[in-house]
Amino acid sequence: MATIEIPAAKISFECPPGDTILRAGLRAGLGMAYECNVGSCGNCQFELLEGKVESLYPEAPGLNERMRQRNRHLGCQSLALTDCKIKLPMRDDYKSLILPARATGHLTAIENLTHDIREFRFRLDKGNRFLPGQYGLIGVPGVVGARAYSYCNNTADGAEWHFQIKRMPNGKASTALFDQLKVGDAVTLDGPYGNAYLREDAPRDILCVAGGSGLSPMISIARAFAASEKLKGRKLHFVYGGRSGRDLAGEAILRGLPGFGKTIFYYAALSNPADDDNWTGRTGFVHEAVKDILGASLPEHEIYFAGPPPMTEAVMKMAIENKVPVAQLHYDRFY
Numbered sequence: 064m065a066t067i068e069i070p071a072a073k074i075s076f077e078c079p080p081g082d083t084i085l086r087a088g089l090r091a092g093l094g095m096a097y098e099c100n101v102g103s104c105g106n107c108q109f110e111l112l113e114g115k116v117e118s119l120y121p122e123a124p125g126l127n128e129r130m131r132q133r134n135r136h137l138g139c140q141s142l143a144l145t146d147c148k149i150k151l152p153m154r155d156d157y158k159s160l161i162l163p164a165r166a167t168g169h170l171t172a173i174e175n176l177t178h179d180i181r182e183f184r185f186r187l188d189k190g191n192r193f194l195p196g197q198y199g200l201i202g203v204p205g206v207v208g209a210r211a212y213s214y215c216n217n218t219a220d221g222a223e224w225h226f227q228i229k230r231m232p233n234g235k236a237s238t239a240l241f242d243q244l245k246v247g248d249a250v251t252l253d254g255p256y257g258n259a260y261l262r263e264d265a266p267r268d269i270l271c272v273a274g275g276s277g278l279s280p281m282i283s284i285a286r287a288f289a290a291s292e293k294l295k296g297r298k299l300h301f302v303y304g305g306r307s308g309r310d311l312a313g314e315a316i317l318r319g320l321p322g323f324g325k326t327i328f329y330y331a332a333l334s335n336p337a338d339d340d341n342w343t344g345r346t347g348f349v350h351e352a353v354k355d356i357l358g359a360s361l362p363e364h365e366i367y368f369a370g371p372p373p374m375t376e377a378v379m380k381m382a383i384e385n386k387v388p389v390a391q392l393h394y395d396r397f398y
């Protein structure tokens with residue numbers, strides 16, 4: 064067990080073998096900055112002042128050569144080989160409301176949602192709760208490095224973690240999940256993580272924007288909205304963007320929620336409809352559809368969005384240009 068000290072904050076915590084410095088710090092209740100947890104965003108970087116670390120993912124895109132030479136490391140990928148002293152900014156808004164924990168999950172069911180999105184349901188040996196909009200890490204057997212996947216369900220006891228996952232062309236984990244994992248098989252799970260969770264206390268209507276694989280956390284938020292006493296009387300607008308008709312997803316799930324058509328509204332936009340889609344709905348990118356649907360009322364919404372980085376960046380830019388305060392934007396970029 065290594066001790067990690069952050070001298071500037073007068074804090075130290077234990078990092079067990081096999082755990083990363085970021086995840087051990089979050090498990091200890093510390094406010095350490097991060098976003099993706101998979102080596103891509105660079106938000107978790109720290110400076111190593113003393114000690115030795117090893118990276119689980121040495122070529123991770125979240126750190127460039129210049130940063131590596133300046134003794135920077137990614138907290139989400141660094142194992143401590145000795146006691147360490149590190150320097151990083153601490154922020155209370157990164158403290159976990161529910162401390163992340165590791166568990167084993169057994170696959171209990173798989174459901175096809177579209178031609179390339181499936182829902183995978185796991186039952187945990189040691190349940191841990193999560194908030195709607197958060198994500199967990201799945202360690203897929205035979206694949207190096209855990210992947211982040213957002214929950215699509217809600218749970219009182221944390222015993223069930225469900226994820227809607229898109230098959231990525233040549234993607235190692237998603238291909239293994241789709242082609243190899245069978246009901247009854249075990250994976251390692253770790254979570255919850257993420258800050259794009261539903262704010263039930265925010266006094267506004269809700270907008271959920273999902274692009275492609277971003278479906279899962281928006282479904283979790285919509286399900287929580289439908290069940291929430293606190294959010295009674297509010298509205299939730301759900302906008303989904305896909306390429307062509309076979310990508311359309313989410314409407315059937317939302318239709319099953321109480322309030323569909325009265326307080327919950329679904330819209331879809333296709334960026335590249337196929338000829339045989341006979342699509343008469345909105346065309347274009349999802350951020351354009353959002354602007355068209357909500358127009359001047361955008362700043363009156365708490366906005367949640369998830370999907371590939373170009374989509375999340377376009378939604379963010381559009382929202383800021385339309386005077387939505389940054390504090391009302393909650394998102395995960397799906398690297």
Ligand SMILES: Cc1cc2nc3c(=O)[nH]c(=O)nc-3n(C[C@H](O)[C@H](O)[C@H](O)COP(=O)(O)OP(=O)(O)OC[C@H]3O[C@@H](n4cnc5c(N)ncnc54)[C@H](O)[C@@H]3O)c2cc1C
Binds near residue numbers: 207235
């Ligand atoms: C916060 C967050 C939430 C997400 N939620 C969802 C979701 O709900 N549904 C969904 O379909 N997708 C989601 N994703 C995307 C998902 O995590 C994967 O990136 C995607 O499934 C492609 O993974 P792959 O292994 O198939 O592809 P690959 O191309 O094999 O892997 C790409 C991803 O794996 C990481 N990676 C690659 N090698 C390593 C390694 N050695 N160690 C550690 N990491 C490595 C990369 O940084 C990249 O993120 C989410 C991503 C993030 C960051």
Ligand code: FES
Binds near residue numbers: 102
């Ligand atoms: S949180 Fe570590 S690189 Fe994104």
